[in-house]
Amino acid sequence: MSSMGTLDLPRVQAPSAQPSWRHRLRDRGIDRLLWLVAPAFLFLVLLFIYPSVYGIVLSFQPMDHSGFLGNYVRFFFDPFLRGTIGHTFSIALPASIFNVVAAIPLALAMRRRKRSQRIVNVLLVTPITLGTVLVAEGLLNYLGPRGWVNRILMGIGLTDKPLPLLHNMWGVIISLIITGFPFAFLLILSYVSGINPAMDAAARTLGAGASQRFFRITLPLLSPGIANTFCLTFVLAFSVFPSATLLGNPSGDSHVLAVAAANAAFQQYDYPLASAISVITAVVELLMIAIVLGLRSRLYSGSTATGKG
Amino acid sequence: MSALAFTKLELAAVSRQFKGVTALADFSLTIRNGEFVALLGPSGCGKSTTLNCLAGLLPLTAGAIYLDDERVDLLPPERRGFGMVFQNYALFPHMSVRKNIAFGLQMQRVSRHEIVRKVDWALDLIHLTEHGDKRPNQLSGGQQQRVAIARAIVMEPKLVLMDEPLSNLDAKLRHEMRTELRRLHRELNLTTVYVTHDQEEALSLADRLVVLRNGRMQQAGAPEEVYARPANAFVADFMGYRNQLSMVAGPVEGDPTLTRLSGGGIELVANGTVRGQATVAIRPDGLTLGRTGVNDIPGVVRTVEYQGRDYEIEIEVNETTSLFARINQRVTAGDQVVVNVPRDHVMVYAAGADPEADESRRDPIHERETV
Structure with missing residues (x-):
């Protein structure tokens, strides 16, 4: 295709300082192949950009005509609504930190064990395929007051009454770990596999013990991947909705932003307020991502391999 | 330079099997202090296996390695005190050249003052004094290779192991680096085991050549001897x-x-x-x-x-x-x-004296064990 294009060109005239416009376009990767992104672009405009812009505009048109920022003022002055930010953080932050921190050692252990890696992948991917609701149903039976866990705990005498594992923020956190950990693990594993194992061997021959190798070689090389993974799992956890309603206490400590938005939209039919809550959710997520990526850029962010090997 | 004080390193009937395939069989060799030994052979011949066994990155299946009278093959790599130069250099990409070279010294808890002095010495040795604060990826292949060499020898290791260190360089640079390696070896009297598949490189660098095939030693001797009178x-x-x-x-x-x-x-x-x-x-x-x-x-x-x-x-x-x-x-x-x-x-x-003569002269046989 590109060779056709160049063959069809007229013979080159006297050399000029400016390359021809076709060459300049091609140099920037603009050619007919670019049409292939058209369907995706259309999709993006219709299903993402338009609804987002619509929602943002709507959020500035409160139903009580209290002015441009009315919904936002209301959100931040209402302790029940304002508290959702704190609730969401206290669920999303521990869950995503746990997911990332627990994924690192497992990924490191799996990096050279291809066979067990496959088994672990299957074990971990299954909960993703089952969907949040099914997992939540399972957890209701498993962690409930009369579920296996509590019956075993009481049976061996560790507690005399059932532990309140559900219908509070712990239930939501457990569910977020079950669904979020596989993502974190698979992502971290791919970053770990990108580190040349010769780095570790080199550090060993230079006298570095296991913990020195981890903290001075592996962790710095892995840190960009850890930051990315944290951002993704955090965003997933921050917009938690189904498990917050099914496993949490949606009017108490798991009254998260998504629940508040849903209540506004479908109980009070206040779409502008729901939009405002969604915009606030997005802004908080973006702030968090900005902080994490800002920290990341202060760490090493280049290639994880040297040489031509 | 007390670390260098040993008389001989001995590999006694070292074997290494890998998933049922013998990568190295019954390999015995005694290396004198200061000697430059080249292990030569086609890929899969066991030369890299030998090197990794020496480094401690691969456990032996049988045999033993002695440094004078001390048995070292059961020590982990970090406690052997052998320096290694890797084929792909394996420089730490997140550290500057200086920090790469200083890494091993820091692991040994050498004083900060002493580290600065030794790193300066090593940078001068490889003619990269001006590039000390650069990251490895900002250097050319030849410069990276020199950093890898400096990182290994700044520790004054008892033994330097080199795994095809020049194979990623172009022909001209390879020749220059060969001369450089020879110079470093002469100046520092480093005991070196050098793995290569390039017979010219082996002949020009080594005091002694060891030719391997299918995990078995074929001939060991001075380069002139192996060149003029091949054993098979x-x-x-x-x-x-x-x-x-x-x-x-x-x-x-x-x-x-x-x-x-x-x-x-x-x-x-x-x-x-x-x-x-x-x-x-x-x-x-x-x-x-x-x-x-x-x-x-x-x-x-x-x-x-x-x-x-x-x-x-x-x-x-x-x-x-x-x-x-x-x-x-x-x-x-x-x-x-x-x-x-x-x-x-x-x-x-x-013919027939050598049972494997007809089978695969340039054999890409068993998968190479990489570490």
Whole structure:
């Protein structure tokens, strides 16, 4: 295709300082192949950009005509609504930190064990395929007051009454770990596999013990991947909705932003307020991502391999 | 330099099996302090396995390694005190050149002042003083390789292990680095084990050459010795004996020290007492143009490759046999020529003495163990 294009060109005239416009376009990767992104672009405009812009505009048109920022003022002055930010953080932050921190050692252990890696992948991917609701149903039976866990705990005498594992923020956190950990693990594993194992061997021959190798070689090389993974799992956890309603206490400590938005939209039919809550959710997520990526850029962010090997 | 004070490193019947395949069998070698030993062989021959066993990155299946009288093969790599230079350099990409070189010293808890002094010394040694604060990825391949070498030798290791360190460099740089390595070895008296598949590199660098195939040692000796008198047809092939002919060896009447060879339409007389089926190896530069009365072979020039100083030509002797010769006269394809080979340039090996002779001369056999 590109060779056709160049063959069809007229013979080159006297050399000029400016390359021809076709060459300049091609140099920037603009050619007919670019049409292939058209369907995706259309999709993006219709299903993402338009609804987002619509929602943002709507959020500035409160139903009580209290002015441009009315919904936002209301959100931040209402302790029940304002508290959702704190609730969401206290669920999303521990869950995503746990997911990332627990994924690192497992990924490191799996990096050279291809066979067990496959088994672990299957074990971990299954909960993703089952969907949040099914997992939540399972957890209701498993962690409930009369579920296996509590019956075993009481049976061996560790507690005399059932532990309140559900219908509070712990239930939501457990569910977020079950669904979020596989993502974190698979992502971290791919970053770990990108580190040349010769780095570790080199550090060993230079006298570095296991913990020195981890903290001075592996962790710095892995840190960009850890930051990315944290951002993704955090965003997933921050917009938690189904498990917050099914496993949490949606009017108490798991009254998260998504629940508040849903209540506004479908109980009070206040779409502008729901939009405002969604915009606030997005802004908080973006702030968090900005902080994490800002920290990341202060760490090493280049290639994880040297040489031509 | 007390760390360097040892007399000999001994590999005693070292074996390494990998998923049922023998990567290294019964390998015994004693390396003297200050010696430069090259392990040479095609890929899969066990040379990298040997190096990784020495480094401690691969456990042995059998055998032992002794540093003087101390057994070291059960120590983890971080406690052996051997420096290693990796094929892909394995520099730490998130550290500057200085920090890369200082890493090993920091692990040894050398004082900060002393680290600065030693790193300066090492940077000066590899002529990269100005590049100390750069990241490895900002350096060229040759510079990265020098940093990798500096990182290993700044520790004053008892032994430096080098795994094909020049194989990623272009021809010119490779030659320069070879000279550099030789200089460093002479200046620092570093005991070095060097792995390569390049016989020219091995010949030019090493005090002693060890040729391996299929995990077995084929020959060990001074480069001149291995080059001039390869122990078997495999070593000969690896040393550049490009002409390998299958011939029948018989006695020469009146002289029991000679062998008469015939096969492939050629008759030759060689030194030696081999009788029966034989593999005959001749280096291209063992052949000269012209008739001498002994071992003259007539033929037609088929191809001529200009090599700068001389020509490598292919001579078709008959339909089945061609010979390669390195000559310094200009000939053209199609010329009728006579080449001759002096008796002592003809290497004769009894066929069958080497069970693996026919199987895979340049074998890509078992998967290479990478660490």
